[in-house]
Amino acid sequence: MTTQSSNITMYGNNNNNGSMKNGGMGEEEPIDKDVSVDRSTLEAYIKLEREIAEEEASNPLQPLELKSEQLAKITQEIKEMEVNLENLERETAKEKEDVDALETGDVDIKTTLLEMGNSFDDQMAKEKAEYLAALNKQEIASQELESHRKQRDQLAEEVAELEERASTLQAMYKTHDELLSRIFGGEYGSVMENQLEAELDELEAHRARIMEANFKWRQAQMMLEYACKQLAVAVQKWQDLPTIPTIDLEIRYSVAAETRNNLVAASQNINGAQRYLDNVNFPYCAPEEVDTLNKQATEYVFTDMQSQDRHEHAHTCYSTTHKRANALLQWFDTVINTTIMKDLQEINEKVKEKTLELRRERVRLIQDKVRELWGTDIELDGTLRGAELDLEQLSKANLTDGQVVKLEGNELEGDRASTPPPLSDDELAPLPSNSIIFGNMYDHYQNQLDDLAKQHQQEMETFIREQEMNSKRISENLQDKLMARRQRRARMRIEEKQKTALTQ
Known part of the structure; x- marks a missing residue:
């Protein structure tokens, strides 16, 4: 089929990488070059462009992959925690056998503590302390297991959505390519359109990498914010404990239990943040620090409340962790605000600019096609999908607090245990490299974009020279580029490509 426009070239069935008809997925469909194009087809295309833009503003592909991975991890952790809880229950039963003074039967930690009273200075002190710690570890493990199950259920709902x-x-993308095929009757648009689309695909792949990093860091940031708040409550409650008379055992237990529960929740949230950023070495509250907090402080909280020396030692441990967690949150904020948001803004501007170039070229081609078919002109919106995106809204798309471990009544009272003062730039730990923040493929994509810009400039100069010389055919290199149309067309394959690259 020959057209009146010198910019439209046949591709027929020579495209081995997919076509506009099928979006580059699955087997190639035969192309009907005689299909008619009416105004409703053009209007449907424009409408779909805008619908895709709205959906892409909170693209679900990256968070779907990440949350699916988190769901698999947390499901495996639940299995391990169930086994651990069974082991702890056996250990608790063994410790109980050594404390003859206690009544037989199943008891919880509150009942045990009240029964022991203040008799930690007798010959049974060590045995009682060990039993109390074992019972506390069992309760902590039970709480953590329950929290994990809630997180798993929430994640499953989010993944399904x-x-x-x-x-x-994906269905929109497929329909979009089918409409393009109808509009152009199974033909290419132009060399310019092909090149612009290839460049846009590269830019969108690079933005996808930045958006993935942004999502991970912001999700981890949210969990750390809750951890800092819970640590502040734990420090506050622990400070209150010495003011409560020793005879008010039930009140003292309640305050100690609140301290423990907040420490456990904070620990889980810090670990959750590390799970999202498993390739990042936290400069504060590293896994070994959190493990120390759990083993040396949280597990013995009901023993530490019995003496002033142990109480003060535990208080130092809790306060130090609180300060370091706030420093880690400040470090997160700095990474997000100074690196991720800067890169996201830059890539977003490039995507916007390239999107507008491509849409304007397609509008021009559509207008040429209408003129060819009907002999008339048609007014189309040259911006199409070039609408402004709210960068702040884009950066927070798909974030949820479903995986955050929360506790009721975490409101601070007065100025006690308030947020520690922020660290200066010199005091704050060095920021991680781009390859750590964005993944190992970041530099690769950046180099690809630089090479693509140079290549585009060279090819366009060649194309313009040959057009000016009224060349009958474009150069073999450009023709090869044209025949490879849609080789990177499949936006649907961008995630698969990234996943494969990460695996390698």
Whole structure:
């Protein structure tokens, strides 16, 4: 088929990488070059462009992959925690056998503590302390298991919702390519359109990498914010404990239990943040620090409350962890605000600019096609998908607090245990490298973009020279580029490509 426009070239069935008809997925469908194009087809295309833009503003593909991975991890952790709880129950039963003074039967830690009273200075002190610690470890493990189960259920709901949204977006992409095929009757648009689309695909792949990092860091940041608040409450409650008379055992137990529960929740949230950023070495509250907090402080909280020396030692441990958690949160904020948001803004501007170039070229081609078919002109919106995106809203898309371990009544009272003062730039730990923040493929994508810009400039100069010389055919290199149309067309394959790269 020959057209009146010198910019439209046939590709027929020579494209081995997919076509506009099928979006580059699955087997190639035969192309009907005689299909008619009416105004409703053009209007449907423009409408779909805008719908895709709205859905892409909170693209579900990256968070779907990440949350699916988190769901698999947390499901495995639950299995391990169930085994651990069974072992702890056996250990608790063994410790109980050594404390003859206690009544037989199943008891909880509150009942045990009240029964022991203040008799920790007798010959049974060591045995009672060990039993109390074992019972406390069992209760902590039970609480953590329950929290993990709630997180798993919430994650499963989020994954199901994201899968539905991703399926809708994939269907939009397929319809989009089918409409393009109808509009151009199974032909290429132009060399310019082909090149612009290839460049846009590269830019979107690079933005996807930045958006993935942004999502991970912000999700971890949210969990750390809760951890800092819970640590502040724990420090506050622990400070209150010495003011309560020793005879008020039930009140003292309640305050100590609140301290423990907040420490456990904070520990889980810090670990959750590390789970999202498993390739990042935390400069504060590293896993070994949190493990120390759990083993040396949280597990013995009901023993530490019995003496002033142990109370003060525990208080130092809790306060230090609180300060370091706030320093880690400040470190997170700095990474997000000075590196991730800066890169996201830059790549977003590049995507916006390239998107507008591509849409304007397609509008021009559509207008040429209408003129060819009907002999008339049609007014189309040249911006199409070039609408402004709210960068702040884009950066927070798909974030949820479903995986955060929360406790009721975490409101601070007065100025006690308030947020520690922020560290100066010199005091704050050095920021991680781009390869750590964004993953190992970041530099690769950045180099690809630089090479692509140079290549585009060279090829466009060649194309313009040959057009000016009224060349009958474009150069073999550009023709090869044209025949490879849609080789990177599949936005649907961007996530698969990234996943493969990460695996390697």
